[in-house]
Amino acid sequence: MAAHRLPPSLNRLLLAVKKIKLDVPLPSLILLKIQYASFRTRCCAVQPNAQYSTVYSPNETTFDKILIANRGEIACRVMKTCHKMGIQTVAVHSDVDSSAVHVKMANEAVCIGPAPTSKSYLNMDAIMDAVRVTGAQAVHPGYGFLSENKEFAKRLAAEGVAFIGPDTHAIQAMGDKIESKLIAKAAKVNTIPGYDGVVKTAEEAVKISQDIGYPVMIKASAGGGGKGMRVSWNDEETREGFRFSSQEAASSFGDDRLLIEKFIDNPRHIEIQVLADRHGNALWLNERECSIQRRNQKVVEEAPSTFLDPVTRRAMGEQAVLLAKAVQYSSAGTVEFLVDSKKNFFFLEMNTRLQVEHPITECITGLDLVEQMIRVAKGYQLHHKQKDIPINGWAIESRVYAEDPYKSFGLPSIGRLSQYQEPLNLSNVRVDSGIEEGSDISIYYDPMISKLVTYGATRAEALARMEDALDNYVVRGVTHNIPLLREIITHPRFISGDISTNFLLEVYPDGFKGHQLKEDQRRELLATAAALYITAQLRSQKVLGNLRVFSTPVECSHWELCVELDKGRHSVEVTKSGNVYTVEVDGGKVEVSGQWNLASPLLPLTINGTHRMLQFKVRVLSKLAAELNSYMPEKVPEDTSSLLRSPMPGTVVAVSVKPGDTVAEGQEICVIEAMKMQNSLTAARQAKVKSVHCKPGETVGEGDLLVELE
Numbered sequence: 186m187a188a189h190r191l192p193p194s195l196n197r198l199l200l201a202v203k204k205i206k207l208d209v210p211l212p213s214l215i216l217l218k219i220q221y222a223s224f225r226t227r228c229c230a231v232q233p234n235a236q237y238s239t240v241y242s243p244n245e246t247t248f249d250k251i252l253i254a255n256r257g258e259i260a261c262r263v264m265k266t267c268h269k270m271g272i273q274t275v276a277v278h279s280d281v282d283s284s285a286v287h288v289k290m291a292n293e294a295v296c297i298g299p300a301p302t303s304k305s306y307l308n309m310d311a312i313m314d315a316v317r318v319t320g321a322q323a324v325h326p327g328y329g330f331l332s333e334n335k336e337f338a339k340r341l342a343a344e345g346v347a348f349i350g351p352d353t354h355a356i357q358a359m360g361d362k363i364e365s366k367l368i369a370k371a372a373k374v375n376t377i378p379g380y381d382g383v384v385k386t387a388e389e390a391v392k393i394s395q396d397i398g399y400p401v402m403i404k405a406s407a408g409g410g411g412k413g414m415r416v417s418w419n420d421e422e423t424r425e426g427f428r429f430s431s432q433e434a435a436s437s438f439g440d441d442r443l444l445i446e447k448f449i450d451n452p453r454h455i456e457i458q459v460l461a462d463r464h465g466n467a468l469w470l471n472e473r474e475c476s477i478q479r480r481n482q483k484v485v486e487e488a489p490s491t492f493l494d495p496v497t498r499r500a501m502g503e504q505a506v507l508l509a510k511a512v513q514y515s516s517a518g519t520v521e522f523l524v525d526s527k528k529n530f531f532f533l534e535m536n537t538r539l540q541v542e543h544p545i546t547e548c549i550t551g552l553d554l555v556e557q558m559i560r561v562a563k564g565y566q567l568h569h570k571q572k573d574i575p576i577n578g579w580a581i582e583s584r585v586y587a588e589d590p591y592k593s594f595g596l597p598s599i600g601r602l603s604q605y606q607e608p609l610n611l612s613n614v615r616v617d618s619g620i621e622e623g624s625d626i627s628i629y630y631d632p633m634i635s636k637l638v639t640y641g642a643t644r645a646e647a648l649a650r651m652e653d654a655l656d657n658y659v660v661r662g663v664t665h666n667i668p669l670l671r672e673i674i675t676h677p678r679f680i681s682g683d684i685s686t687n688f689l690l691e692v693y694p695d696g697f698k699g700h701q702l703k704e705d706q707r708r709e710l711l712a713t714a715a716a717l718y719i720t721a722q723l724r725s726q727k728v729l730g731n732l733r734v735f736s737t738p739v740e741c742s743h744w745e746l747c748v749e750l751d752k753g754r755h756s757v758e759v760t761k762s763g764n765v766y767t768v769e770v771d772g773g774k775v776e777v778s779g780q781w782n783l784a785s786p787l788l789p790l791t792i793n794g795t796h797r798m799l800q801f802k803v804r805v806l807s808k809l810a811a812e813l814n815s816y817m818p819e820k821v822p823e824d825t826s827s828l829l830r831s832p833m834p835g836t837v838v839a840v841s842v843k844p845g846d847t848v849a850e851g852q853e854i855c856v857i858e859a860m861k862m863q864n865s866l867t868a869a870r871q872a873k874v875k876s877v878h879c880k881p882g883e884t885v886g887e888g889d890l891l892v893e894l895e
Contacts (some may be wrong), residue, residue, distance in 0.1 A: 196641040209709045213570045244478060247563040248272055248322045248347065253287070254312050254337075255327030257619035259539070260287035262324045266555040275319045277312055279305035279628060288620050293319055296822075300629045306330045309337055316346055320437045323347035323562060325555070329631070332474055332538040333360045341641060349562040351537050355512040355542045359535040361443050362406045369532045372511040374504045377523065377531040379446025381628040382881035387427040393445050400450070401775045403427060405434030406442040414524065416448050425865075432838070432856075434862050450533065451685040452523040454478065455490050457505035458546045460554070462561045469502030470550050470572055473542055475521075479594035480862065484689075486665075487581045488545040491682030492642065497528050499841045509536060516561050517543070541584070541636065544617060546582035548640045581651050583670040585634040585658065587626040588696050589833075590669035593687055596833040597632045598887075599860045601625050604661035604786050608654040613647075624664050628834050628859070628884065634660065637670075648674055656798040659786040667800075669697050709792045710801055711748045712768035712775035715757045717788070719744055719766065720781045747811030749804040754811065829892040832884045835859035839881055842892065846874045854892050855879065 251267055252275040253260045264274045265289065276291035281300040288294045295318065297311035298304040305311070307330055316324060324341055326332035326349070335353040342348065350356070358364045363383060368639045381391045383406065394417060403426040405413025413434035415426030427443065454475045461467035471878045474490035475483045493501070507519035517607040519540045521533040543554050557567070588595035605622040608614055618635035626632055635799045639654055641647035668793050673679055676692060687699075702710065744759045749768075758769040765778040779790040790797055806814060834856040842854050848868040857864050872894035 190283075195559050199836065213559075213736070214742075245560065245563075245565065247565075250275060250292075250319065250321045251349070252312075252319060252328060252561070252710075253323055254306070254314055254319035254331055255325075256282055256287055256630065257308060257331075258631060258633065259327035259616045259619070260543075260619050260882045261290055261619045263327060266291050266553055266559070267555075268557065270556065272356065272559075275315065277306070277315050277320050277379055280476050280627070280631070282630065286624070295319065300627070302330065302629065304567065306642045307321040309340060309839075311336075312337075313340055313344065316341070316344065323559075325349040325558070326538065328536075328538050328541060333383045333536070347562045349516070349558050351514050351516045354666065354678050355514045355518075357538050358512045359514075359518075359537050360407060360662065362404065362534055363442075363508045365490065365535055366444075366532070368511055369508055372504075372507045374532045375530055377533070378447045380444060382421050382444075384427070384443045385447055385833075387424045390427040390443070391420045391423050392444060393418070397447050400448040401445050402448040403430045403443055403445055405430060405440070406444050407434065407440035413443070426539050429856075429863055429865065449525055451522050451526055451683070451687055452476075453490070453492055454503070454521065454533075454686050455493065455524050455530070456521040456540070457501050457520050458543070458554075459505050459509045459514070459518050459520060460552075460557055460561075460567065461506075461514045461516065461518070461563060462567045465510070465569045467506045468569060469505050470546050470552065470568060470574055471576055472498060472501065472630060473540075473545060474684075475542060476686050477679070477688050478686050483584065484595075485583050485670065486542040486545060487579065487644070487647075488549050488580070489576055492524065492528070492662050493633075497524075497530070501530055504532075508532070517558050520677060522546045537675050544615060544636060544638045545580035545582045548638065549576050549578055550574055551577065551802070561871070577700050578640055578642050579647040580638060580640045581644075581647045581674070583637045583651060583661070583674070584666075585637055585670070587632040587634050587660075587663040588666050589664045589668040590855075591699065591735065592696075592832055593671065593817065595696055597667050597835070598664035599626050599632075599834050600656070600663040602634075602662045605809055606657075606786055607635065607657035608637075608657035611650065611654055611657060611758070614638070615640070623783050628836075630674070634663075649679065653778065653798075656800070660831065661786070662769050668699055672700060698762065707750070708771050708773055709775055709797065710799060710803065711750060711755050711757060711770045712766075712826065713777050713790060713792060713797075713799055714750075714803040714805050715746050715759050715768050715770070716746075716766035718746065719759055719761065719784075721783060724783060745808040747806045747808060749806070749851055750801075754833050756808075787878065796811075813891050827872070827875075827894045829854055829866055829889060829894075831857055831887060831889045831891055832866075833857065833859045833864070834886050835864070835884070837879045837881050837885060837891075840877060840879060840892075841872045842877065844876055848872060848874060848894070857885065868894065870894075 197595060242590040250273040253263045254277060257279060267274045276288045276294040277297045278285055278288050278294060279300050280296060295315040296307050296449050305887060319773040324346060331337040333356055334380045337357040338348040338353045338356060357369055363381060367380060375757060377505060379397060384390045384393060400416055400418045403415045403417055413430045415814055417423040417426045430443055431441040455474055456473050459467060460470055470631055472490050472493060473486050473488045475486045477485040501522060508520055517539055519536045523533050524530045530785045539554060548553055586595060589598055602620060602622055603622050607616045609616060615638040616635050637654055639647050639650035652672050653743055655667055660668055742761050746757050748755050753772060760767045761808040764775055768775045775793055777790055777792055783890055838858045840855045842848060850868060850870050852868050852870055853865050855866050857866060874895045875895045877892050879885060
């Protein structure tokens with residue numbers, strides 16, 4: 186077989202690697218890997234007819250090699266643009282991420298340490314070593330981790346390496362919520378009433394809150410992503426909020442400083458995307474509506490907003506640009522606002538990085554924001570003027586997370602993706618992801634699976650495509666939030682645009698319970714389950730031949746079954762003619778037909794003449810099995826009033842009790858941290874502590890016993 190000839194550029198790269206002296210002490214570098222293959226482009230995939238940038242000019246020279254100091258979907262997203270621009274990429278990864286998609290997608294990969302972020306993705310020494318060894322000329326930080334760390338940007342500048350983001354002055358000024366608010370005021374940007382200094386103690390927080398007037402928002406000065414934020418309605422909540430916010434801030438950002446400001450009831454969270462270069466040019470790229478949130482973290486976003494009129498949009502955009510110019514901003518950034526019911530808007534914060542939700546801005550403007558960041562970092566001027574920025578169509582993003590939406594709208598879930606299929610067979614669908622079938626969702630990192638984006642000429646079109654895309658998404662092996670996402674985008678309030686940051690709490694005051702089936706929907710689901718059960722039995726009998734494992738013979742065309750759904754049992758009768766099943770259930774008849782390819786994770790069926798995609802959990806039993814099952818003793822539910830179990834996988838941060846202590850109802854017993862969010866677990870009743878089964882620093886799984894009461 187002929188030897189595979191490498192291109193000259195890769196030959197030079199291999200020669201450079203061979204020249205590295207192995208006796209140079211590089212304790213933080215564990216692996217340097219070269220990959221030359223057809224790059225995997227499934228992650229960050231964009232359908233050809235989806236709106237996306239085509240303005241890249243191959244005549245512009247930027248960088249030969251960029252290191253992406255991040256992981257997961259955002260690392261893949263940046264690499265996609267780099268490959269389009271002909272730029273070589275370097276991935277960094279922890280030891281548990283050695284087989285991750287972003288590692289496979291890069292031209293080179295360097296292991297920078299063990300799983301904990303403090304020892305890998307936040308390890309500046311290891312990342313700087315990776316920059317030196319690979320010869321990367323620039324670093325793109327993505328979002329999170331070191332993306333808004335001014336020290337990291339300074340260290341890169343000292344090495345002559347470009348930081349693909351703003352300069353350190355802008356990072357420092359806008360990264361500190363206290364300083365950014367003062368700058369915003371000076372730049373004539375509308376700001377929220379509040380205390381401009383650093384709050385040092387819980388009692389000082391109480392006094393300031395009383396002066397401002399409840400409710401107030403306690404938030405981390407260096408925060409972002411909803412971490413280190415608490416709403417307080419009284420003095421006691423302020424004391425508790427001060428403690429938790431400072432702990433979360435220290436854990437997430439290494440900075441426990443807090444500020445307090447007036448909490449605006451029923452606000453909308455609307456942000457303006459800005460783009461600026463080093464030549465004094467700055468643009469606002471329209472807005473994104475980000476009001477659908479849980480625990481101050483966004484879940485569904487859209488661009489543009491249904492709420493803004495052209496006058497308000499322009500006013501917000503112009504103020505965002507004023508702020509960017511006030512700090513001599515260069516690169517892509519986002520100015521976030523809270524907007525009240527009368528369209529008064531107030532500056533919230535500026536994120537000096539690429540936002541998670543940037544794809545929807547790319548869809549309606551046609552600009553590739555990563556490409557623009559790379560151009561600006563190289564010193565080029567912006568191609569566009571403000572009048573050139575369009576709003577073409579509508580885009581919606583759903584954040585698909587590995588989490589249980591039935592627990593506080595989403596507590597993290599960990600596990601391995603046993604099946605994974607993105608809905609890229611549909612038109613105008615974009616999926617930014619950094620995982621594949623077989624990938625692990627671990628306790629160490631954010632539980633995001635992907636960002637699902639749909640585009641349409643109108644909002645109704647984009648919403649219809651989102652519903653279809655969610656129905657065609659297959660995720661097995663972890664609990665996921667697709668049921669919640671689908672309920673949100675089909676809810677009448679969301680469809681009408683009647684939303685605020687309180688949407689989930691108002692629509693689901695008792696928590697999310699899943700889709701509530703109507704009578705005809707339940708009948709269709711029961712009939713479909715019965716038809717699938719019979720199809721599977723018949724298929725197994727044909728495969729097994731004369732072994733006759735099942736009681737129902739192949740020749741039979743009539744069956745009596747029992748289908749269990751939501752703790753209810755339903756008797757059904759099924760007859761078969763060709764590929765069509767007629768099912769009698771709950772006093773009605775349902776016809777189910779299809780190709781019956783049981784190997785497919787998604788089975789499109791026709792039910793009473795209408796195409797349907799169904800994903801539900803049901804249990805089907807033969808008539809005999811159902812009769813025998815009625816004699817089985819029911820499992821007695823565990824008395825959870827005396828037991829405190831972990832509701833999620835995480836790390837024990839603090840234990841507040843010891844055996845023999847008496848606790849009151851609602852008293853904090855311990856704190857569990859999962860994905861950098863701290864959760865206080867409390868006693869369900871007044872009792873004496875019998876035993877404690879955990880200690881600070883321990884890793885616990887979902888359902889693990891933490892504390893037992895007498």
